[in-house]
Amino acid sequence: MIELDGAGRSFKVRRRVVHAVRDLSFTVSPGEFVGYLGPNGAGKSTTIKMLCGILTPTSGRVRVAGLDPSRRRTTLARRIGVVFGQRTTLWWDLPLTDSFELIRHLYKVDRATFRSRLDELAETLDLGTFMRTPVRQLSLGQRMRGDLTAALLHAPDVLVLDEPTIGLDVVSKASIRDFLRRLNAEQGTTVLLTTHDLGDIERLCRRVMLIDHGRLAFDGTLDDLMATAPEQSSLEEVVTRLYTGAAPAQ
Known part of the structure; x- marks a missing residue:
């Protein structure tokens, strides 16, 4: 934090440590299609960057396709594919x-x-x-x-997708979703998908993980997720409840 007095003569800086990801543990098995959800700033992008070797965790252990991403980044690059919806390669x-x-x-x-x-x-x-x-x-x-x-x-054995349908029209979304579904089903490619578009989750993911404030708040099937809220709730309502802490984490 930066403080400035009324006359604009001086300031002082206060520093605090923010844990982008903390005590986060999960395993994705070969061939799974997993949705990775969370509000903005929850730690999703940090997780993805650690899995790709862009960031090195300060503690703990990360393995992707049997490799330590930060130590074997070049080798890992040949085993995984990554798509960032807001950036192009x-x-x-x-x-x-x-x-x-x-x-x-x-x-x-x-x-x-x-x-x-x-x-x-x-x-x-x-x-x-x-x-x-x-x-x-x-x-x-x-x-x-x-x-x-x-x-x-x-x-690649593993495909990591960060907002792959962001900004797309209905037809383009349907085309890409159909492609990803067949890729996973026919070739057994493991897919980890982060998205704010819950239509992607409903149509593609059998398993859902939800992260909030750097910690895993939910990990289970889509049916398990829906069971955390009253009957007849929409997926949007269920996820909103979890984001705001209105439903118990599992």
């Missing part, structure tokens, strides 16, 4: 196809495997009409499909 001024080619080199994917994988993803995500369009000219829905493709070109 694509090259802004390059055509989409050129971004994919650069990603092939970064992940050292052989050309035959890359071609086969890209053809499959391009057909599934309907990229054909804008593959040669610069990323900066793509709509949000098109860019999101491009980012998903980029995250999956190296066939």
Whole structure:
């Protein structure tokens, strides 16, 4: 905190420690599709960054695909895919196809495997009409499909999604949700999804975790989550109750 006197002559700084994530423990098994919820500032992004090796926890132990993310970040990058809905991993001024080619080199994917994988993803995500369009000219829905493709070109075991449907129209959301559902069901890709769009949770996730003030407030099935509130409550009402502490944490 910074304090300033009325005349603007002096100030003093008071520091306090804020634990973004504290005493947080969970395990996600191979093939699960898990929703990771929480209000703004709850610790979701910090968790994701620790799982990806961007941040190093001050205590405790993190393992993703059997690897310590902060110590084996390069190796881990070949085992996971990450999509941040509000940021792109694509090259802004390059055509989409050129971004994919650069990603092939970064992940050292052989050309035959890359071609086969890209053809499959391009057909599934309907990229054909804008593959040669610069990323900066793509709509949000098109860019999101491009980012998903980029995250999956190296066939990762784990896919981490941070707000993948933010700002998308109804049709684009439905398309991406259907793709993610089939990816998990048919290829067994483990998916951890953070989102404020509860439609994503209802349509995709069998398990839900809720974090608040850096601590795990709920971990269970979607049915378990709904059971924490009176009957006939909507998912939005249930989650709001948990966010505000009106329902008991499990």
